[in-house]
Amino acid sequence: MKYWNSxxxxxxxxxxxxxxxNIDEFIKLNTNENPFPPSKAVxxxxxxACDESLRRYPDPLSREVxxxxxxxxxxxxxxxxxxxGSDEIFTLILRGLVEQDGLAAFPYPSYALYYTLAxxxxxxxxxxxxxxxxxxxxxxxxxxxxxxxxxxxxNNPTGTWCEIxxxxxxxxxxxxxxxxxxAYVDFYNNTAIGLVKKYDNIIxxxxxxxSYSLAGLRIGVAAAHPDIIRGLMIIxxxxxxxxxxxxxxxAALLDQKSFRSSLQMVVSNKEYLEERLAGMGFTVVPSQAxxxxxxxxxxxxxxxxxxxKENKILVRYYKGPVQxxxxxxxxxxxxxxxxxxxxxxxVL
Numbered sequence: 001m002k003y004w005n006s007x008x009x010x011x012x013x014x015x016x017x018x019x020x021x022n023i024d025e026f027i028k029l030n031t032n033e034n035p036f037p038p039s040k041a042v043x044x045x046x047x048x049a050c051d052e053s054l055r056r057y058p059d060p061l062s063r064e065v066x067x068x069x070x071x072x073x074x075x076x077x078x079x080x081x082x083x084x085g086s087d088e089i090f091t092l093i094l095r096g097l098v099e100q101d102g103l104a105a106f107p108y109p110s111y112a113l114y115y116t117l118a119x120x121x122x123x124x125x126x127x128x129x130x131x132x133x134x135x136x137x138x139x140x141x142x143x144x145x146x147x148x149x150x151x152x153x154x155n156n157p158t159g160t161w162c163e164i165x166x167x168x169x170x171x172x173x174x175x176x177x178x179x180x181x182x183a184y185v186d187f188y189n190n191t192a193i194g195l196v197k198k199y200d201n202i203i204x205x206x207x208x209x210x211s212y213s214l215a216g217l218r219i220g221v222a223a224a225h226p227d228i229i230r231g232l233m234i235i236x237x238x239x240x241x242x243x244x245x246x247x248x249x250x251a252a253l254l255d256q257k258s259f260r261s262s263l264q265m266v267v268s269n270k271e272y273l274e275e276r277l278a279g280m281g282f283t284v285v286p287s288q289a290x291x292x293x294x295x296x297x298x299x300x301x302x303x304x305x306x307x308x309k310e311n312k313i314l315v316r317y318y319k320g321p322v323q324x325x326x327x328x329x330x331x332x333x334x335x336x337x338x339x340x341x342x343x344x345x346x347v348l
Contacts, residue, residue, distance in 0.1 A: 007121075008120070011120055012112075012116055012119060016031070018030060019031075020314075026312045026313065027312065027314070027336045027340065029314060029329050030328075030330060031316070031330065032290055033213075033330065034209075034211065034212070034213035034262065035266070035269070035332045036265060036266070037213055038214055039258035039259070039262075041251045041252075041254070041255040042214070042251040045247045045248060046244055046251075048247070049247035056243070058241060058243040059246065060238055064246070065246055065250050065253065066081075066082055068250060068253045068254065069082075069253060072253065073193050074197075075193075075197070075223060078226040078229060079196055079197075079223050079224060079226060079229060080221065081222040081232045081233065081236075082219070082221060082241050082249070083222065083232075083241065084219075084240045085207065085209070085218040086205045086209075086220035087113060087117075087220070088220060088240065089232070090114065090205075091120075093148070094117050094120075094148075096232070096235040097231060098148045102123060102124075102147035103123075103144065103145070104118055104146060104150070105125060105127075105141050105148070105149045106125060106128070106150050106151075107128055107130055107151055107152070108322075109130065109157060109158065109318065109323035110152055110155055111181065112318075126146075129322075134285055134293070135161075135162070136155075136161075136162040136166070138162065138167065138169070138170040139170075142170070142173055142174065146176050147176045148176055149174070149177070150179040151167075151178070151179070151180055151181065153180050153181065153190070154184045154190075154289040156184065156291075156328075157291070157293055157316065159184075159291060159292060160287070164192050164194075164195070167192050171202060177201050178203070179202075179205060180192045180202065182204055182206050183205070184210055184288070184290060186206075186210070187263055187288060187290055190288060191204070192204050196225070199225075200227070203222050203224040203228060207219070208221075208249055210290055211263055212249075214249070217245040217248045218245060219241065219248070219249045266290050266331050269333070269334055270290060270292065270331045272334070273331060273337050273340075274292055276337070276341045277294055277341075280296070280345065281297065281348075282294040282296050283296070291329060293326050294326060294327060294329065295325050296348065299347065299348060301324065301326055302317055302324070304347065305327050311343045313339070315328065315329045315330075316328040316330075
């Protein structure tokens with residue numbers, strides 16, 4: 001720590017889901033990855049991109065992917081930014097769209113990386129609690145003069161969501177910048193992206209990691225007013241998205257048939273998982289994502305997490321108030337879900 005600056009020394013480290021070296025020995029239900037592989041069209045595009053062109057830099061403006069995404073969402077390419085995952089986009093927002101003496105607000109419990117990135121960028125922030133049922137009280141974000149609010153919709157790790165009408169009502173009163181993180185929105189399509197053309201103080205972010213099965217390529221999208229997009233273009237790394245990621249993103253966007261098929265399978269598996277867990281006595285928080293947030297009245301959640309890990313099944317356990325009472329379980333294949341349920345019955 002000899003050369004760490006004060007921000008780094010005071011930052012709470014974000015810990016991603018476990019990735020054991022012997023991961024193939026586990027049923028991995030802890031990081032919300034899509035259990036189904038990328039489409040054949042995407043894999044063919046990636047193989048085709050592995051040629052001598054790799055000696056060239058990628059398109060620094062990600063023009064083709066921006067154009068396709070814009071066309072599919074009734075936007076202009078000037079409304080779209082492509083990032084190295086949504087996490088890069090959050091970093092750029094905190095670095096360039098909030099003054100150093102500004103104040104941000106994030107929900108709790110929610111995606112803990114928001115808190116870490118704010119600390120790294122020297123931005124003060126509040127954690128605004130969700131309601132007891134884990135739904136959003138958007139009015140709570142109006143109690144102070146916040147310069148930036150980020151809400152995940154659906155929220156991670158709870159899976160709960162905010163209706164778009166409530167988001168628009170909030171925007172009519174809020175004077176700061178609202179970021180709606182839609183990493184999981186594709187599973188139920190409760191999207192705020194239509195508000196981008198009506199309001200200049202909203203950014204909607206998307207991810208290819210969940211619904212498109214491309215977590216390994218690190219592709220994120222931001223949709224916003226052109227002035228915001230120009231700002232993100234200025235402060236991003238010069239070549240922030242590599243050639244393979246752009247090829248994969250393009251193919252994924254164009255292969256909507258495979259995309260919709262994957263979504264349907266995930267949603268079907270999630271609903272089956274919810275039924276099985278409820279039948280075992282779990283409290284299951286309503287979810288519009290590819291995971292469920294649950295607890296059991298007779299077994300501590302941390303103990304449940306450890307017992308499952310002993311049986312080579314990984315789920316996500318978060319320490320801390322409220323969230324420490326639950327575990328988050330990603331939706332897997334039907335075979336993985338049945339193995340999980342069999343183990344849970346044994347543990348219970």
